[in-house]
Amino acid sequence: MQRIKVAQFGLGPIGIESIKLAAEKDWIEVVGGIDIDPAKVGKSLGELSNGHHRLAEVQVYKTFEELAAKAKPHVVLHTAGSKADVAINQIKPMAQQGVSVVSSCEELLVPKFRAPKLAEELDAICKKHDARVLGTGVNPGFVMDVLPVCMTGVSRTVEHIYCERVVNASTRRQPLQKKIGSGLDPDEMRRLFKEGKAGHAGFLESLALVGHAMNWTFADTYELFEPMIAPYDIKTRFFDVKKGQCCGIHQQVVGKVDGVQRVHMDLKMYLDARDPHDAVKITGDPPLEVRVNGGVAGDMATVASLINAIPRVLKAPPGVLMMTDIAVPAWR
Amino acid sequence: MQRIKVAQFGLGPIGIESIKLAAEKDWIEVVGGIDIDPAKVGKSLGELSNGHHRLAEVQVYKTFEELAAKAKPHVVLHTAGSKADVAINQIKPMAQQGVSVVSSCEELLVPKFRAPKLAEELDAICKKHDARVLGTGVNPGFVMDVLPVCMTGVSRTVEHIYCERVVNASTRRQPLQKKIGSGLDPDEMRRLFKEGKAGHAGFLESLALVGHAMNWTFADTYELFEPMIAPYDIKTRFFDVKKGQCCGIHQQVVGKVDGVQRVHMDLKMYLDARDPHDAVKITGDPPLEVRVNGGVAGDMATVASLINAIPRVLKAPPGVLMMTDIAVPAWR
Numbered sequence: 001m002q003r004i005k006v007a008q009f010g011l012g013p014i015g016i017e018s019i020k021l022a023a024e025k026d027w028i029e030v031v032g033g034i035d036i037d038p039a040k041v042g043k044s045l046g047e048l049s050n051g052h053h054r055l056a057e058v059q060v061y062k063t064f065e066e067l068a069a070k071a072k073p074h075v076v077l078h079t080a081g082s083k084a085d086v087a088i089n090q091i092k093p094m095a096q097q098g099v100s101v102v103s104s105c106e107e108l109l110v111p112k113f114r115a116p117k118l119a120e121e122l123d124a125i126c127k128k129h130d131a132r133v134l135g136t137g138v139n140p141g142f143v144m145d146v147l148p149v150c151m152t153g154v155s156r157t158v159e160h161i162y163c164e165r166v167v168n169a170s171t172r173r174q175p176l177q178k179k180i181g182s183g184l185d186p187d188e189m190r191r192l193f194k195e196g197k198a199g200h201a202g203f204l205e206s207l208a209l210v211g212h213a214m215n216w217t218f219a220d221t222y223e224l225f226e227p228m229i230a231p232y233d234i235k236t237r238f239f240d241v242k243k244g245q246c247c248g249i250h251q252q253v254v255g256k257v258d259g260v261q262r263v264h265m266d267l268k269m270y271l272d273a274r275d276p277h278d279a280v281k282i283t284g285d286p287p288l289e290v291r292v293n294g295g296v297a298g299d300m301a302t303v304a305s306l307i308n309a310i311p312r313v314l315k316a317p318p319g320v321l322m323m324t325d326i327a328v329p330a331w332r
Numbered sequence: 333m334q335r336i337k338v339a340q341f342g343l344g345p346i347g348i349e350s351i352k353l354a355a356e357k358d359w360i361e362v363v364g365g366i367d368i369d370p371a372k373v374g375k376s377l378g379e380l381s382n383g384h385h386r387l388a389e390v391q392v393y394k395t396f397e398e399l400a401a402k403a404k405p406h407v408v409l410h411t412a413g414s415k416a417d418v419a420i421n422q423i424k425p426m427a428q429q430g431v432s433v434v435s436s437c438e439e440l441l442v443p444k445f446r447a448p449k450l451a452e453e454l455d456a457i458c459k460k461h462d463a464r465v466l467g468t469g470v471n472p473g474f475v476m477d478v479l480p481v482c483m484t485g486v487s488r489t490v491e492h493i494y495c496e497r498v499v500n501a502s503t504r505r506q507p508l509q510k511k512i513g514s515g516l517d518p519d520e521m522r523r524l525f526k527e528g529k530a531g532h533a534g535f536l537e538s539l540a541l542v543g544h545a546m547n548w549t550f551a552d553t554y555e556l557f558e559p560m561i562a563p564y565d566i567k568t569r570f571f572d573v574k575k576g577q578c579c580g581i582h583q584q585v586v587g588k589v590d591g592v593q594r595v596h597m598d599l600k601m602y603l604d605a606r607d608p609h610d611a612v613k614i615t616g617d618p619p620l621e622v623r624v625n626g627g628v629a630g631d632m633a634t635v636a637s638l639i640n641a642i643p644r645v646l647k648a649p650p651g652v653l654m655m656t657d658i659a660v661p662a663w664r
Binding site for chain 1: 482487490624636637640659
């Protein structure tokens with residue numbers, strides 16, 4: 001068996017977790033890391049990841065070009081931000097060398113949604129150089145898009161899709177508790193969301209993916225955001241939230257076709273949330289009600305979804321891919 | 333948009349439901365039916381299906397060859413029995429003409445499991461003539477194989493997969509109530525299972541598909557069967573079952589790798605069953621617990637899964653396909 005050569009672009013916490021998991025797979029050979037941080041460049045992935053022995057000799061480079069000159073990968077794992085345009089510009093040189101990319105960039109779930117022109121350019125590069133690019137993750141990438149779409153595979157008719165996700169942020173890491181605005185003034189949090197500096201990224205992309213799969217062209221889409229307000233003082237390992245302060249987010253998206261609501265997604269991530277879960281309710285024939293007790297945990301599972309996607313991405317035809325273009329998700 | 337030409341092979345109750353659903357899709361053109369029953373040959377699908385206006389002019393032929401000479405389809409929907417060898421021999425002439433097939437034949441979920449030599453032959457024919465063959469359905473084909481596999485797409489590790497399905501046969505049609513042995517002597521039902529004449533077909537195929545997707549080679553597999561015994565008299569629209577008689581089936585399969593149990597599937601279909609549901613429990617990181625309340629209804633959804641698979645099958649590379657080879661299930 002020839003092992004798949006994999007490199008990691010972006011060595012923040014998620015990138016480190018990603019490459020550590022990759023190092024555990026006997027079908028992967030980790031060939032390098034890429035990060036702009038001068039404190040990381042030149043070190044080994046083993047040093048940065050507190051590490052797996054298979055990462056001890058593997059180098060961190062400043063650019064993809066430097067890495068490719070030394071150790072060209074088959075696939076780059078890209079974990080460097082949420083914005084489609086930024087990500088595509090980072091990915092282009094990889095695709096030009098025929099290197100495929102699996103990215104956690106939320107907006108790459110449906111690249112043409114935010115960056116239609118860049119996505120088209122990247123698609124042409126991929127097809128010319130036999131490369132594939134996929135954006136995936138847990139959310140977006142699975143629980144509120146791929147899972148409901150998958151369930152409709154047994155549907156005679158689908159009238160409406162409702163998804164719900166409740167995350168108990170108290171059990172999660174500091175970055176998530178910060179991201180949901182723990183301890184901020186609720187008005188401050190509303191302002192940050194309006195400025196695109198807070199809130200769950202990629203929610204409209206989940207809606208777009210479901211719409212794409214169902215062949216629904218949404219004339220109208222809506223995104224609603226409200227901070228969750230602490231009903232009492234909440235103390236976590238990382239934050240001290242007073243009654244009345246922000247303790248999380250409540251975000252919704254809705255898609256309508258010809259004036260009729262077809263999709264509604266409801267996401268709550270907040271401290272001290274009871275009964276965390278993911279749920280899908282499909283109105284149609286047959287009606288379907290699915291529930292994931294406890295929900296699918298975020299970051300650690302996102303990293304898994306990237307690694308697991310690699311073999312399916314490499315089997316797909318070249319181009320900019322979406323999760324509904326490649327084979328059914330599966331652990332590898 | 334060019335419509336996909338579809339014909340129906342096998343015009344029993346499931347075949348009729350299948351072609352009626354196909355007739356409702358604006359992306360399908362129904363071009364014919366095939367059945368050996370002389371009472372059906374020469375009639376129109378509209379007459380047989382009590383019919384959809386789009387089936388009124390569509391003819392039933394005795395053989396695939398007769399149909400192909402008049403109205404060659406792109407895809408044949410095959411609903412004619414559970415046996416892989418029989419099905420493959422029926423499908424071969426279709427593949428030889430470059431016609432793709434989506435089949436409800438339970439053993440075609442993993443054709444190489446029962447009929448490795450025939451499956452290989454069919455695969456070669458498909459590749460030579462640009463045809464695709466897929467076996468699918470609700471069970472096997474979705475709830476106890478594709479759904480658990482799909483969930484593991486977010487798994488860092490998978491140690492064990494448990495699936496459970498409870499069907500309340502009281503709410504189902506006469507053929508299902510008959511199939512589960514309603515009113516038979518329990519020993520008679522045990523004998524029928526041993527002779528391969530009773531029980532849920534394709535259960536070991538579900539196990540094989542999960543094993544294939546997880547890269548687990550089962551050294552040992554087990555299939556257990558027990559009739560469910562009526563604890564009191566049960567009266568349905570179709571059967572009168574006395575206390576102590578068979579009122580359903582309880583069937584299990586288990587797969588072991590290197591002596592360790594990796595998969596356990598538990599299926600109960602019986603009269604007066606409480607809390608019908610499908611459930612998946614994955615032991616691993618993260619642990620996952622999924623429940624489909626009420627379960628996915630069988631026959632009607634099976635027909636949907638056939639039709640919904642058509643566009644994904646046509647996009648896949650030629651060959652004998654499995655559900656894990658083609659794109660994520662989705663309603664079309």
